[in-house]
Amino acid sequence: MTSIAVQNATQAWKELLTRLLEQTTALEDQNGETCYEIRNILVHIADGSDTLRVVHLLQNQPAWVYPGADELRALMLGSGDGALEYSYARKLFGKPGVVHEHILPLLRTHKNSRRAVATLYDPRNENANGVSAVPSFLSVQCIADETLHLTVHLRSCDVLFGLPANLYEIYILQEYLARELGIPQGSLHILCTSAHLFERFVPDAQTLQASLNETA
Numbered sequence: 001m002t003s004i005a006v007q008n009a010t011q012a013w014k015e016l017l018t019r020l021l022e023q024t025t026a027l028e029d030q031n032g033e034t035c036y037e038i039r040n041i042l043v044h045i046a047d048g049s050d051t052l053r054v055v056h057l058l059q060n061q062p063a064w065v066y067p068g069a070d071e072l073r074a075l076m077l078g079s080g081d082g083a084l085e086y087s088y089a090r091k092l093f094g095k096p097g098v099v100h101e102h103i104l105p106l107l108r109t110h111k112n113s114r115r116a117v118a119t120l121y122d123p124r125n126e127n128a129n130g131v132s133a134v135p136s137f138l139s140v141q142c143i144a145d146e147t148l149h150l151t152v153h154l155r156s157c158d159v160l161f162g163l164p165a166n167l168y169e170i171y172i173l174q175e176y177l178a179r180e181l182g183i184p185q186g187s188l189h190i191l192c193t194s195a196h197l198f199e200r201f202v203p204d205a206q207t208l209q210a211s212l213n214e215t216a
Contacts, residue, residue, distance in 0.1 A: 005044040009051040009167045012043050012190075014212040016159045017205050020197040034199040041195050045188040048171040054164040057208065067165060076169040077176055088137055088169065091120045104180055107144045111181075116142040136162065140173065147186030148178040154192040160205050163195075 006012045016038075023036035058066040067075075078089040092099045098118045106116050118140045136154050143149045152170055157163050170188055178185045197205055 002038060002041045003044070004041065005046075007046050009045055009048050009054050009171070009188075010212065012045050012167070013054050013159070013163055014209065016041075016043070016163065016195055017197070017209050017212070020159055020195070021202065021205060021209060023197075026199055029196075035196045036199065036202075037194055037196040039194055041192050043190040043192065045167075045190070048167065048174070048185070048188045051164075051168040051171040055168050057211070058161070058164050061204075061208075063204075064161075066161075069168065072165055072168050073172055076173055088120055088135070092118060092173070099177070103142060103177065107142060107177075107181055111144040114141075114143070116144070137166065137169070140170075142177060144181055144183060145186075147184045148174060148181060149186040149189070150174040150177075151189040151191070154190060156194045157192045157196070159195050159197055160201050160208070166190075 004012065004015050006015060019038060020036050023038070026034050026036055028034055052069055055066070055069065055072070058064065059068065074087075074089070076088050077093070078087065103116045103118060106113050119138070120140070121135055121138050123134075134155060136156050138153045138155050140153075141151045143151070150170060150173065154166060157166060167188075170190070174185050174188065
C-alpha cells in the first residue's frame with residue numbers, strides 16, 4: 001500500500017496529481033475510458049482547513065462548471081430531502097440518521113470508541129431496482145481524543161475532478177461533528193482503493209499541476 005503524509009489538502013491534491021502524471025502504464029476501465037491509476041493509497045492530511053481553496057481552483061477554470069461550496073455542503077450535510085440524485089446526507093442525517101442516533105451519542109460517552117462508524121452503501125437497497133449505484137464515499141470512522149480525527153474509505157476517486165469535492169465534503173463533515181462534540185478538528189485520513197486520472201484530461205492536469213507549483 002502507498003502512503004502519503006502531507007500538511008494540507010492542497011498538498012494532497014498536488015501530490016496525487018504528480019504521481020498519476022508520472023504513471024506510464026494506462027488501463028481501460030469498465031466504461032471503456034483509458035486512465036492512469038494508483039491502487040490502495042492512504043493519504044494523511046494534518047489540517048484540511050484549505051479544502052475550499054482546492055474547490056475554488058477548479059471553479060476558476062473557464063472551461064468547466066464545477067459545483068460550489070453550497071451545493072457540496074447540501075450533498076454532505078443537508079436534510080437529504082432535496083432533488084440531488086445521490087445525497088450522502090440521506091445516509092448520515094436522514095431517518096434513521098446515523099450521525100445523531102449513533103456516532104455523536106457514542107463519542108459523547110466513549111470518546112475513544114472504535115465503533116463510531118457510518119456505512120454509506122448498502123447493496124440490498126442501492127441495487128433494489130436492478131441498477132448498480134455504488135457511491136464513491138463508502139464509509140467514515142471517527143476517533144475523538146482531544147481532537148476529532150476522521151478516516152474515510154473512497155471506493156474510487158477521479159483525482160482531477162472528484163477529489164477536490166471529496167476533500168471539502170469530508171472536511172465539513174469533520175467540522176460539523178467536532179462542533180457538536182465541542183472539540184477541535186484533528187487530522188483527515190483517506191483510504192482510496194482506486195485513485196485515477198483519465199487520459200483525455202492529462203493536459204488539464206498538467207496545467208493545474210503547474211499552477212499549484214507556482215502558488216506553493
